[in-house]
Amino acid sequence: MRYVTRRLGFFIVTLWACLTINFVLPRLMPGNPAEAMMARYKGRINGSALKALEIAFGVNSSQSSVHQYFTYLGDMLTGHFGTSLTFFPDPVSQVVFAALPWTLGLVGLTTVLAFAAGTIVGIVAGWRRGSALDSVMPPIFVIISAFPYFFLALMALLLFSVTLGWFPQGFGYSNTDTAGWSWHFIGDVLSHAFLPAMVILITSIGGWVLTMRNNMISTLSEDYVRMARAKGLSPLRIMFAYAGRNAVLPNLTGFAMSLGFVVSGAILVEYVFSYPGVGYMLLQAVENEDFALMQTLFLFITVCVLTAVLLMDFATILLDPRTRTQA
C-alpha cells in the first residue's frame, strides 16, 4: 500500500511542479513577454478577457505575487484556463478538448502498439540470440532511433503523399467531408492518420526492442530460468512466462521516460502533417503568442504522461510482487 501512496504523492507533486513552472516562467523572463503580447492584442479582444489574462500573467496587477500564485492555482484546479487568443472568444478548455481526442487516438494507440510489438520482438530477439533476427535488427534500430521524428515524417510526406499520392497531404480529415459516424468519414480519418501513425510507430519501436533484448539476455542467465529448463517446461512457456515476464519489469519503469520522448516526437510529427491534435495546436499557440493556450496544453500533455506513468506503476504492482511486500 505504501508504494501506491508514494506513487500518488509523486503524481501530485509533479503536477504541482508543472503548474508552478507555468506560473514562474513568464515572470522570470527578461522584459516580461506576456506584457508584449498584451500590448499587441489590446483593442482586438474585449476588456474582461484581457483583464483575466492580465491577472494570469501578472501584468498591471497590484496584487502581491503570493496572492496571484494562489489565485492562479485555484483557477487551474477548477478548470478556468482563460480565453484563447488564437481561437478568440472560445475558452481554452473548449479548444483543448477539441484537440485532445485526435492526439489520444493517434499517439496513445501507436505508443501502446509500439510498446507491445517492441516488447515481443525484443523477447524473441533475446531468446534466439545470434539468430538472423537478432543480428540484423539491433543495428537497424540504433540508426532509426537516431533519426529525428520530424525528418522521417517529412520524408514519408514527400514519398507517399507528394510523389506517389497514396495518402492525403495532411490534416485530420478532408474538408469536403462532414464529421460523423459514417463509414466514409471513418475511412477518411484513418487514411489521414496512417502516415503519422506509421512514423511514430517506426521511430519509437526501436527503443523498446533494444532495451527488452538486453533485459532478456540478463534474465536468461538467472537460476530460475535454468530451473524451468531442467523441469522440462515448454520453451514458449519459459520464454514468456518465466524470462519475458521478469525482463519486462525494468521496461515498465522505463516507459515513463520514453513516453515523454514519444510525446515530444509526436508533437513535431503532428506539426509536419498539420494533424489537428494537441501538438500542432501547441505550436500554433506559440506562433500566435497565445500564452494561455500554450500553458494549458503543456499542462494537459504533462497530465496525460503522468496518468500513463501511474497506470504503469499499477501494472508493476500487479507483475512484481516485491513492490507489494514492501511494508
Added chain:
Amino acid sequence: MATTTLPSGQVSGIRSYWARFRGGAVWGLLRAIVSNRKATAGVVILAIFCFLAAFPGLIAHDNPQAEIYNPGLAPSAAHWLGTNAYGQDLFAQLIYSTRQSLFLAVAAGALATLLSVIVGVTSAYMGGFTDDFLSLITDIFLVIPAFPLIVVIAAYSKNGGDTILIAVLVVTGWSYGARQLRVQALSLRNRDFLVAAKLRGERRWRVIVSEILPTMTSLIVAIFLGTTLYAIVAAAGLQFIGLGNPNTLSWGTMLYWAQNNEALQSGSPLWAIMPGICIALLGAAFALLNYAFDEVSNPALRPVRRRRR
C-alpha cells in the same frame, strides 16, 4: 594490423611503452574502437563532421549566405545540391551549417552531463534529506515531457540566441544521467577504498573528485553520448519549428526555411532532405558509439559469433 610485421617481443615492448606512457587507457580505447565495428563507424562519421566544422572553406567554395544565384536551380557541377528559393548555394549552406549544429549538441551534452554528475554524485554521497530532495527533483524532470517544456521556455524567450537554446537543452536533458549516476555512486558508497580515504582524513570534495569519479568514467562517457544524441535531435526540432535563431546557419534552421518555402511540394526536396540526413548521420554516430560503449563495458551484450562455420 601493421604490427604483424614486427617481432612479437618488439610489439609488446611498444605496447608496454604506450601503457606506461598513457596508463594503458588510450591504447585500450583505440583497440576497443578498432575491434568494434559499430564504434569504428561512429568515430569515422564523427571525425568527418569535426573536419567539416573546423574547415568548411576547404570543401565548399561558395559563400553560404550570399543570395547571388538563380533561385531553385537543380543540382549541377557548379551547384552540387542546387540552389534554394533565395538563390543560395545549398551545398555551401550544408557544409557551413555543420559547425553550429555540432557545437550546440556537444556544448549542451557536456554541460548537461556535468550537471547530472554534480546532482547524481552529491545526492548519493550526502544521503539523507539532500538525497531525498535531489532525487525528487530528478524524478520530476524525468517525467515532465521535455520537448513541450523546451517549446514553452523557448516561446517566452523568443530569439534568445544560442545561449538560451543550450540552457534549455541542459535544463531538460540532465535528469536521466543524474539518476543513473546516483544509483552507481550509491553502490560505491561503502566500498573499502572510500572508507580508507575517509579514515585518511581526505576532504569530501577530494574524495568525490579523485576517488569516486574515476571509477565512474565509463558511465559518465555513456551519459555524455546519450545526452548529446538527445541534444542533436531536440535542437534540430526546436530550430525546425522556428524557435532557434533563424538567421544563423545550422541544419535545423535550413529545415525551417525549407519548410517555410514548402520545399518538398515545390520541387526542391534536397533543401529539406540533405540537412535531415546530416542530422540523422550525426545522431547515428553518437548512437553507434553509445551502443558500442555498452557492448565494451557489458560483455554479455556483445554479438555472439555462430558456432557453425
